[in-house]
Amino acid sequence: xxxxxxxxxxxxxxxxxxxxxxxxxxxxxxxxxxxxxxxxxxxxxxxxxxxxxxxxxxxxxxxxxxxxxxxxxxxxxxxxxxxxxxxxxxxxxxxxxxxxxxxxxxxxxxxxxxxxxxxxxxxxxxxxxxxxxxxxxxxxxxxxxxxxxxxxxxxxxxxxxxxxxxxxxxxxxxxxxxxxxxxxxxxxxxx
Amino acid sequence: xxxxxxxxxxxxxxxxxxxxxxxxxxxxxxxxxxxxxxxxxxxxxxxxxxxxxxxxxxxxxxxxxxxxxxxxxxxxxxxxxxxxxxxxxxxxxxxxxxxxxxxxxxxxxxxxxxxxxxxxxxxxxxxxxxxxxxxxx
Numbered sequence: 001x002x003x004x005x006x007x008x009x010x011x012x013x014x015x016x017x018x019x020x021x022x023x024x025x026x027x028x029x030x031x032x033x034x035x036x037x038x039x040x041x042x043x044x045x046x047x048x049x050x051x052x053x054x055x056x057x058x059x060x061x062x063x064x065x066x067x068x069x070x071x072x073x074x075x076x077x078x079x080x081x082x083x084x085x086x087x088x089x090x091x092x093x094x095x096x097x098x099x100x101x102x103x104x105x106x107x108x109x110x111x112x113x114x115x116x117x118x119x120x121x122x123x124x125x126x127x128x129x130x131x132x133x134x135x136x137x138x139x140x141x142x143x144x145x146x147x148x149x150x151x152x153x154x155x156x157x158x159x160x161x162x163x164x165x166x167x168x169x170x171x172x173x174x175x176x177x178x179x180x181x182x183x184x185x186x187x188x189x190x191x
Numbered sequence: 192x193x194x195x196x197x198x199x200x201x202x203x204x205x206x207x208x209x210x211x212x213x214x215x216x217x218x219x220x221x222x223x224x225x226x227x228x229x230x231x232x233x234x235x236x237x238x239x240x241x242x243x244x245x246x247x248x249x250x251x252x253x254x255x256x257x258x259x260x261x262x263x264x265x266x267x268x269x270x271x272x273x274x275x276x277x278x279x280x281x282x283x284x285x286x287x288x289x290x291x292x293x294x295x296x297x298x299x300x301x302x303x304x305x306x307x308x309x310x311x312x313x314x315x316x317x318x319x320x321x322x323x324x325x326x327x328x
Contacts, residue, residue: 036223045226112222113214126214129207133215152212153219184208 023063026072027056033073033154034080040149041084043104043138051087055080070163077164081146088142106134129187136186140179147172148179
């Protein structure tokens, strides 16, 4: 090996430390958002925590291969979506277990609405409507739910959603439109 | 983010729906924040529920072992019956062969006796004649 191409062990160590610090920053920044998405998708605290851990573990193992073609958030969201998909696929195989046995009730999920500056009556009405949105979301297909949550909870752009889900923007729009029809229908509006 | 919110409003085109979606988003945020900072009790909950999969596995193992043992016993039993039948058949074949051999020996001896009694050497012919006469008397 030529002297010019010899690997400097101090340089490797420094690069590794820098990568570790960078990854720690990514975890700190994006962990709450990934957890929130998984919690809204599964309505199961333990499951959302487990999947969030798995997501960051997987990301850590593959951090060196992340080339920055998309944002770290999009990359992490893609991992989280795939983990959730795998989880339900595996769960379907375990026929003796009840699916969603740890998921909280739809009404209970709607209880988390901040009171703000509303009257008690307005709050009650708002909670009822949020419970209806939860009900509609629970009835959506896996893809529709993912796209809906990324758009209306995480407020992501269509392009970002397309990159995170691996779908085209047109397909994302179609899923989103069908999801909105169902939500509107549940709220009693024009379908 | 403001332009995105405008986009979202444009997409929904319905004040009520827009408000419901906004409240839904706020409720998810509030729930997630509360859950994120809650004290972790997952290990306790898991321990309480852990006997179920263990019992299911144990039952599964017992059933699998039982069916395996039953299958093995059945196979062993069939083999034993086949072995006994083979031994009995071999013994019968041996008896039949021995009986057949005995009959062949007896027939041979009878033929030899007959031959010996009929064909007497010339030198002993007078003696044989005398014996026949004595027998006739």
